[in-house]
Amino acid sequence: MLQVDALHQYYGGSHILRGLSFEARVGEVTCLLGRNGVGKTTLLKCLMGLIPAKQGAVNWEGKPIAGLKPHQRVNAGIAYVPQGREIFPRLSVEENLLMGLSRFSGSQATRVPAFIYELFPVLLDMRGRRGGDLSGGQQQQLAIGRALASQPRLLILDEPTEGIQPSVIKEIGGVIRTLAARGDMAILLVEQFYDFAAELADQYLVMARGEIVQRGRGADMAQEGVRGLVTI
Ligand SMILES: Nc1ncnc2c1ncn2[C@@H]1O[C@H](COP(=O)(O)OP(=O)(O)OP(=O)(O)O)[C@@H](O)[C@H]1O
Ligand SMILES: [Mg+2]
Secondary structure (H helix, E strand, C coil): EEEEEEEEEEEECCCEEEEEEEEEECCCCCEEEECCCCCHHHHHHHHHCCCCCCCEEEEECCCCCCCHHHHHHHCCCCEEEECCCCCCCCCCCCCCCCHHCCCHHHHHHCCCCCCHHHHHHHHHCCCCEEHCCCCCHHHHHHHHEEEEECCEEEEEEECCCCCHHHHHHHHHHHHHHHHHCCCCCCEEEEECCHHHHHHHHEEEEECCCCEEEEEEHHHCCCCCCCCHCCCC
């Protein structure tokens, strides 16, 4: 389980995360929703150690991780699919996927695991192509594949449907559902696409002004009026 307790973060004088607390459980998809600029990406960067949290606790599998560097969090079984994908455009698809294997050694670090290509067959077809030559949707699948290559127990995704065509969104949704059904991974999904989030969420969180302002079970999102809180 991921436990975030009273997290605070600032950019200069702006107080971005204001005492934010929540949990994300293994075997569940936790969807975090919120309008532009509320601090969703800032939260995820804090969870990955890319920016230090000013105050508050982050526990993963019962251990504090707030002092760990990003690669140590990857070693602890946490993987991140950043907003905007951030694949390596000049490297091949296969080389991008190998980047996800940094926490392994020996032959495990030099071979893309077959399950990645099974989840995303398009990456097998394209494995010799440069990342930059892929469509936006294929790049998103590559970014998810690269994160999964580290065989995480916590998968964090930042708006994976942003700017992606509907057919690929459907495939990504199917992969998230498959991973959730395995029951051995906590999935923290930041989304602004309400319908996508509502379909996948076991638990939902609504973020506004740097805090969680509403939370509940995914099945109750419609009756609890979540769409109106997160759409313009
Ligand atoms: N490096 C930075 N320096 C200063 N301010 C920043 C920085 N990055 C983000 N911000 C500001 O912090 C606030 C939160 O940004 P953040 O990117 O976390 O929001 P978000 O919820 O992810 O938004 P979006 O839905 O557009 O991705 C915004 O007001 C943003 O302008
Ligand atoms: Mg963001």
